Amino acid sequence: MHTEGNMHTKENSCCCSFEDCKLTTDWLLSRTRHRPKIAVVCGSGLGLLADDVTNKQTFSYEDIPNFPVSTVPGHEGRLVFGHVNDKACVFMQGRVHLYEGYSLCKVTFPVRIFKLMGVETIIVTNASGGLCEDFKVGDIMLIKDHINLPGFAGQHPLCGPNDERFGIRFPCMSDAYSKDLRKLAMSVSSDLGYSNFMREGVYCMVSGPNFETIAEARMLHVLGSDSVGMSTVPEVTVAKHCGLRALGISLITNKVSLDYSPRGEGQP
Numbered sequence: 001m002h003t004e005g006n007m008h009t010k011e012n013s014c015c016c017s018f019e020d021c022k023l024t025t026d027w028l029l030s031r032t033r034h035r036p037k038i039a040v041v042c043g044s045g046l047g048l049l050a051d052d053v054t055n056k057q058t059f060s061y062e063d064i065p066n067f068p069v070s071t072v073p074g075h076e077g078r079l080v081f082g083h084v085n086d087k088a089c090v091f092m093q094g095r096v097h098l099y100e101g102y103s104l105c106k107v108t109f110p111v112r113i114f115k116l117m118g119v120e121t122i123i124v125t126n127a128s129g130g131l132c133e134d135f136k137v138g139d140i141m142l143i144k145d146h147i148n149l150p151g152f153a154g155q156h157p158l159c160g161p162n163d164e165r166f167g168i169r170f171p172c173m174s175d176a177y178s179k180d181l182r183k184l185a186m187s188v189s190s191d192l193g194y195s196n197f198m199r200e201g202v203y204c205m206v207s208g209p210n211f212e213t214i215a216e217a218r219m220l221h222v223l224g225s226d227s228v229g230m231s232t233v234p235e236v237t238v239a240k241h242c243g244l245r246a247l248g249i250s251l252i253t254n255k256v257s258l259d260y261s262p263r264g265e266g267q268p
């Protein structure tokens with residue numbers, strides 16, 4: 001049976017096999033002495049998170065075998081190895097998204113590379129739209145849970161044959177975002193005097209690339225979403241699958257309109 005293009009058939013193997021991941025991991029390990037324990041995925045416009053890294057060594061995504069290449073503005077497209085304080089880290093300055101045309105397998109490929117390199121903790125960041133009425137632009141929302149909307153429709157990074165070397169067939173997602181890391185992040189934010197713009201909430205992933213209609217935004221809000229974006233959920237899902245501790249951080253870059261009336265913006 002010819003199955004090209006059908007991601008749910010048995011014959012379809014993942015486009016990023018364990019062997020592909022191993023090849024990329026070995027390529028990186030043979031070119032850097034860094035052995036990061038923490039990985040940070042920088043969301044749109046958040047590449048500056050890697051600015052303070054010391055002992056930097058960088059690799060362009062296009063030079064790394066099998067690595068997906070960012071195509072959207074605000075995503076530089078390089079891996080930055082180094083240290084933050086005394087912690088060995090790797091930063092992804094830029095990610096790729098489903099709407100760019102990448103499979104979710106490819107979108108989450110870097111997460112598995114980090115796991116194979118010895119990373120234990122991943123911090124996934126994003127720019128998102130605020131649905132919660134209390135949120136203001138500039139707020140930082142620690143993600144306590146997510147809604148995987150594309151996943152409900154079969155766009156899921158773990159669809160297809162499960163390779164037990166990464167993780168189990170039916171991973172639990174009820175604790176995908178580490179409670180301990182969220183507690184620590186809140187405590188550090190409070191020490192830094194950031195409490196008045198720190199929030200906690202539920203992030204909803206949509207595929208994009210368009211922003212929400214007002215009716216869609218209302219629906220997401222009613223479903224329990226506090227913010228919405230087009231990333232993060234696949235990476236965290238794959239991180240949980242392969243046993244990484246995850247922290248999710250959403251920067252609220254805009255308020256999503258839930259109302260037809262103000263400034264006459266809503267069409268219907």
Ligand SMILES: O=P(O)(O)O[C@H]1O[C@H](CO)[C@@H](O)[C@H]1O
Nearest residue numbers: 043044125126127229230231
């Ligand atoms: O989620 P990150 O990569 O931060 O990007 C967010 O910003 C872009 C929209 O401006 C979308 O890609 C959305 O997901």
Ligand SMILES: Nc1nc2[nH]cnc2c(=O)[nH]1
Nearest residue numbers: 127128129211228229230
């Ligand atoms: N879907 C979606 N993604 C975003 N990324 C940043 N802001 C938004 C938004 O309002 N909606």
